Amino acid sequence: LSVFEIFAPLSVGGTVHLVPDNALDLIANPGRYEDVTLINTVPSVARELLAAGAIPPRARTMNLAGEPLAPHLVTELYAHPVIGVVNNLYGPSEDTTYSTHAVTAPGDARTPIGRPVDGTQAYVLDGALRPVVVGAVGELYLSGAGVTRGYHARPALTAERYLPDPFSANGGRMYRTGDLVRWRPDGQLDYLGRADGQVKIRGHRVELGEVEEVLRRHPHVSEAVVIARPDTTGSL
DSSP states (O other): HHHHIIIHHHHTOOOOOOOSSTTHHHHGGGGGOOOOOOOOHHHHHHHHHTTTOOOOOOEEEEEESOOOOOOOHHHHHHSSOOOOOEEEOOOOOOOOOOOOOOOOOOOOOOOOOOEEEEEEEEEEETTTTOOOTOOEEEEEEEEEBBBBBTTTOOHHHHHHHHOOOTOOOTOEEEEEEEEEEEEOOOSOEEEEEESSSSSEETEEEEEEHHHHHHTTTTTEEEEEEOOOOOOOOOOO
C-alpha cells in the first residue's frame, strides 16, 4: 500500500503523515493532524473516527479499502460537514496495489467496488472460466500490469491462483481472487463475499479454516468451528 499512500501524494507535492500506529491515532492527537486533507484507511477505523468526532477539519476526501464498505457508513460519512468524497478502493496484494475504484454515493443500496483502474482488466467468470452475464454471480479474476509473479517458494499455490489469461492476445496471466462479484447494469462491480472461508478483520486476511486447524491441535479440543462476528471489535 505504500505505493499509493506514500508515493502518490509526494508525486503531486503533498505531505505524508506517518502516524505511530494507524488512523486511530487521530482520536488521541486531533491537533497534530489538523492539516490532513485525505484519510486512507479501512471502514472499521473510519467508523471509529466518526464516533469519536476525530475527522480532521480539512479532511475532504476519505479513501476506504480492505473491508466491505456498508452503505449506511457511506451515508454517515457524507453527512459529515467536512467530507465531500468517499472513494471505495478494492484490490488484493497479488494485483498491486488497487484493482478497482468507485466514487460512492449516499443512499446506494449496495456500495459498489467500481470499475477496473487503468492497466487492469476484470473478468467475472463461472467455474468453467466463462464470462457470466450482467447481474449473474461469478468469481472475480484480474489481469493486467499489476498482477504479481506469484507466491515465494510456493509453486503449487502459485499455479492454483495464477492462471493463463484466455482473453489476452499476448499470453498474459490472471489472478483468481476468490471473491464473488457481479456486474451491475451501470458497468460497476458489486462485491458479494468470498468463495472460501477467508474473512477480513480490519483489513487483514484471516483464513477461518487455518484457525480451526490450530484449535483442533489442542489436546482438549475435539472439534472447532470459527465464525467472523460483525461487531465493533472485529472479534472472531
